[in-house]
Amino acid sequence: MRPLITALIQQRCTASPADNLNSSIAAVEQAAAQGADLIVLQELHGSLYFCQQEQSDAFELAEPIPGPTSDRLADLAKRLEIVLVASLFEKRAAGLYHNTAVVFDRDGSLAGRYRKMHIPDDPGYYEKFYFTPGDNPFLPIETSVGKLGVLICWDQWFPEAARLMALAGAELLIYPTAIGWDPSDDAAERHRQQQAWQLVQRGHAVANGLPVLTANRVGHEADPAGGPGIDFWGGSFIAGCQGELLAEASSDKTEIITASLDLAHSEQIRRIWPFFRDRRIDHYDDLLKRFRD
Amino acid sequence: MRPLITALIQQRCTASPADNLNSSIAAVEQAAAQGADLIVLQELHGSLYFCQQEQSDAFELAEPIPGPTSDRLADLAKRLEIVLVASLFEKRAAGLYHNTAVVFDRDGSLAGRYRKMHIPDDPGYYEKFYFTPGDNPFLPIETSVGKLGVLICWDQWFPEAARLMALAGAELLIYPTAIGWDPSDDAAERHRQQQAWQLVQRGHAVANGLPVLTANRVGHEADPAGGPGIDFWGGSFIAGCQGELLAEASSDKTEIITASLDLAHSEQIRRIWPFFRDRRIDHYDDLLKRFRD
Numbered sequence: 001m002r003p004l005i006t007a008l009i010q011q012r013c014t015a016s017p018a019d020n021l022n023s024s025i026a027a028v029e030q031a032a033a034q035g036a037d038l039i040v041l042q043e044l045h046g047s048l049y050f051c052q053q054e055q056s057d058a059f060e061l062a063e064p065i066p067g068p069t070s071d072r073l074a075d076l077a078k079r080l081e082i083v084l085v086a087s088l089f090e091k092r093a094a095g096l097y098h099n100t101a102v103v104f105d106r107d108g109s110l111a112g113r114y115r116k117m118h119i120p121d122d123p124g125y126y127e128k129f130y131f132t133p134g135d136n137p138f139l140p141i142e143t144s145v146g147k148l149g150v151l152i153c154w155d156q157w158f159p160e161a162a163r164l165m166a167l168a169g170a171e172l173l174i175y176p177t178a179i180g181w182d183p184s185d186d187a188a189e190r191h192r193q194q195q196a197w198q199l200v201q202r203g204h205a206v207a208n209g210l211p212v213l214t215a216n217r218v219g220h221e222a223d224p225a226g227g228p229g230i231d232f233w234g235g236s237f238i239a240g241c242q243g244e245l246l247a248e249a250s251s252d253k254t255e256i257i258t259a260s261l262d263l264a265h266s267e268q269i270r271r272i273w274p275f276f277r278d279r280r281i282d283h284y285d286d287l288l289k290r291f292r293d
Numbered sequence: 294m295r296p297l298i299t300a301l302i303q304q305r306c307t308a309s310p311a312d313n314l315n316s317s318i319a320a321v322e323q324a325a326a327q328g329a330d331l332i333v334l335q336e337l338h339g340s341l342y343f344c345q346q347e348q349s350d351a352f353e354l355a356e357p358i359p360g361p362t363s364d365r366l367a368d369l370a371k372r373l374e375i376v377l378v379a380s381l382f383e384k385r386a387a388g389l390y391h392n393t394a395v396v397f398d399r400d401g402s403l404a405g406r407y408r409k410m411h412i413p414d415d416p417g418y419y420e421k422f423y424f425t426p427g428d429n430p431f432l433p434i435e436t437s438v439g440k441l442g443v444l445i446c447w448d449q450w451f452p453e454a455a456r457l458m459a460l461a462g463a464e465l466l467i468y469p470t471a472i473g474w475d476p477s478d479d480a481a482e483r484h485r486q487q488q489a490w491q492l493v494q495r496g497h498a499v500a501n502g503l504p505v506l507t508a509n510r511v512g513h514e515a516d517p518a519g520g521p522g523i524d525f526w527g528g529s530f531i532a533g534c535q536g537e538l539l540a541e542a543s544s545d546k547t548e549i550i551t552a553s554l555d556l557a558h559s560e561q562i563r564r565i566w567p568f569f570r571d572r573r574i575d576h577y578d579d580l581l582k583r584f585r586d
Contacts (some may be wrong), residue, residue: 203496
């Protein structure tokens with residue numbers, strides 16, 4: 001089996017959706033020119049991270065899928081003959097919006113979409129105002145390069161989501177994301193937070209014997225409401241199925257990172273560490289509870 | 294609240310159970326003299342890691358609980374006024390044996406026991422021959438220093454086990470363990486394996502907002518059947534509730550490592566990263582399946 005060349009695009013965004021889309025397209029072209037078969041864009045790459053405040057005007061940014069932006073991305077995948085994972089603010093109906101990842105196959109077809117299941121809401125990340133939690137069943141998206149376990153940002157903190165994708169046959173875990181530092185936190189806390197974020201996802205790689213690809217936003221974005229804003233920490237990374245880092249981006253630059261993956265290697269790792277054989281499903285019922293009290 | 298001083302004991306074992314127990318006791322005394330309130334011994338600290346082969350003679354090492362070894366450990370906890378997590382080969386009945394962790398409180402009482410739920414079986418680790426999988430429900434053990442989420446070795450690779458303990462109110466995750474390298478693996482593979490092992494457990498700390506304490510065996514143990522044996526990799530560690538490393542032992546020495554923990558800090562971390570608020574229990578049913586096929 002030919003190795004799979006994967007690329008992640010880490011970008012800064014501006015207030016102009018047209019400029020952001022053009023930047024994304026230019027970066028995808030560059031990654032494809034480097035030989036990438038599978039290219040992943042960061043969460044909500046078409047806009048500033050508008051969830052720093054709750055403002056109903058921002059719903060104007062949402063589009064149906066298929067829609068104008070997804071059409072352009074579909075054309076791009078077809079033209080470059082790549083599999084493309086993109087992130088859109090989806091208008092499903094009037095008053096019903098999702099934070100959605102879409103996957104286009106090499107022929108430009110929409111291979112599938114995933115609507116973010118775990119929605120954060122904390123200072124600077126007011127996503128519960130904008131995004132209805134997904135009602136899809138954590139299923140991987142079948143493509144010509146494999147079954148992609150596409151999840152989004154806040155999902156990355158939940159081992160349950162990664163496990164459900166792996167149990168459904170995902171061959172890769174993919175996280176478009178947008179996370180950063182509160183500029184008022186000190187360097188030690190910033191370091192702990194970014195490490196925690198990377199650790200938990202590399203842990204999913206280990207627990208599931210799967211590579212993990214995480215494309216994060218970079219750059220400072222001001223808070224329109226006058227708060228401290230967010231320093232998006234970049235640090236996009238690709239980890240192998242033992243959690244080992246294969247590529248990692250900086251914290252402050254627009255970047256494309258790539259890694260070559262041998263998907264067949266997962267089976268070798270799962271043979272030496274056969275976790276799937278030994279799950280105690282006879283004693284896991286309480287995972288379905290909010291709390292065991 | 295006073296910080297909790299925790300200590301892990303990483304030791305080499307010999308063919309003499311009496312010597313091993315004396316070494317364990319001496320190390321516990323030393324840790325207590327350093328001020329430790331909670332002391333954790335490694336998995337099966339009373340013997341060589343006999344699971345390198347399947348030999349029915351080894352069942353002679355098993356003891357009931359309470360029994361002679363647990364009585365000595367209970368006395369030790371009482372004398373030193375510490376909480377002690379130890380690991381025993383438990384004889385529950387003729388022909389029914391468990392890999393069991395026991396917790397003694399400061400007064401010498403048996404606060405609880407946990408029987409290893411996930412049992413490995415791979416070359417050099419033939420545990421399914423020896424240990425009946427536990428039938429306990431992943432519940433923390435209540436002690437005077439907090440609710441201890443005690444799990445054992447192979448359990449550490451399963452996010453489900455850590456989550457169930459956290460959902461039941463565990464304030465710490467504790468793993469007595471015995472894992473090492475195949476001496477025939479190269480340095481890069483050894484590094485990946487040890488990193489994977491540490492990563493997945495630090496990931497449990499992050500996902501659950503809890504400190505993790507892992508006490509591992511160290512030293513080479515020959516395979517009586519003439520195989521390559523195991524280089525137990527030590528590397529015992531204590532991680533905080535953001536997964537940050539607070540203490541880490543070497544790969545080749547008998548050692549005691551300590552860290553001071555503020556258990557109240559977990560709640561602060563869970564307030565900034567409220568994962569427990571957002572678990573999608575309405576879509577987790579398939580976690581109870583062997584595979585989603």
